Amino acid sequence: MQNLKKLLYSALTCTFLLNLNIPANSTQKEVKVYSGRHYNTDRGVYKKFAEETGIKVRLIEAAGISLIERLKREGKNSQADLILLVDAARITNAAKAGLLQNIESTSLEQDVPIGLKDKNKEWYALTRRVRVMVANPKVVDISKIKDYTDLADPSLKGKVCLRNRKSPYNQSLVANQIVNKGESNTKAWLNGMISNVSQPFFPGDISIIRAVSKKKCGVGVINHYYLARMLAGVNGRRDALYAKKTSVITPNPAHVNISAGGVAKYAKNKNEAIKLLEYLASPKGSKGLAAPTFEHPLKEVNQNPIVKDFGAFTPDKVTVEDLGVNNSLAIKLMKDAGWD
Secondary structure, three states: OHHHHHHHHHHHHOOEEEEOOOOOOOOOOEEEEEEOOOOOOHHHHHHHHHHHHOOEEEEEEOOHHHHHHHHHHHHHHOOOOEEEEEOHHHHHHHHHOOOEOOOOOHHHHHHOOOOOEOOOOOOEEEEEEEEEEEEOOOOOOHHHOOOHHHHHOHHHOOOEEOEOOOOHHHHHHHHHHHHHHOHHHHHHHHHHHHHOEOOOOEOOHHHHHHHHHOOOOOEEEEEHHHHHHHHOOOOOHHHHHHHOOOEEEOOOOEOEEEEEEEEEOOOOOHHHHHHHHHHHHOHHHHHHHHHHHOOEOOOOOOOOHHHHOOOOOOEOOOOHHHHHHOHHHHHHHHHHOOOO
16 A cells, blocks of 8 residues: 555656766766756756766656655755756745755856845745736726736726736735735735636646636736746647737836755755756856756746847845745735635
8 A cells, every 4th residue: 555655656746857868876976856837958967067067967746846855855865966856946945944054156156146046045046937928908908907916906806817816926916915015905906816817727827828728717827937838839720820819018117036045954965966056056057057948047037039128127125035034924825815
């Protein structure tokens, strides 16, 4: 029974091992990465790192929450050297849980902008994502939607689509509003926006884009790269056609989230983990991760024509640490407002 449970867990979390030509009995330097970034293109970056440094990369991928639970369960027996997670809440929660360790790196301090790294030096951002709104101009007047707060306008009754409360991206958006607007104003915004929601709440950003395209609702909140991927045909011709029926609205300033990495608390290959983290956060590494996934590198805008067509964005002043600190309150306010 215990073996069956382990098998089911592995199947449910979609965990697998990527071995970049490492012999089973090899003594060559290596780094073991637990990653919540589920992009095949990341492997090309790891391959370049291995070629340039001689350090082989072992990769285990799973959903972020699954990786955190796995690390807690493994404890001191964990094989993880480097942990990569998406969203501010997940990386800050990993630090709170004692799953990371502080490191000293001049390169990381230089390459990662202020506000996108941990003051205790336990994690550093690698890529950036903008939380934008996607709208159907045949359903709503997009000239009247400029900011997240506009989603609470009564004129949008029954026309707003939102991903469910479990989404860390939405939790971070609400945390962002708490910092920017204060708890009281955020409560009012949530109550107004949720009263405008076209039920049910959606399981993912892609399903929101499809719903907006099909006029099931008029406007939704998504991470920008989901729409870019659809427009590029990554998800197939049908989704590309859906995406073309929508318009992007980027608030100014905008809420910007991240993917990030930190060295595991019980890393057995700490030096190699630091070197890989430095590589991923470097201008070359960050661009290598972000370019094919339509994310933004740490210090520049993705130059893909599709993303550039979304227009320039100005990040607000809220730090990733601010988002993590306010995550619990954000979840409470979402629940109180009826955000399922």
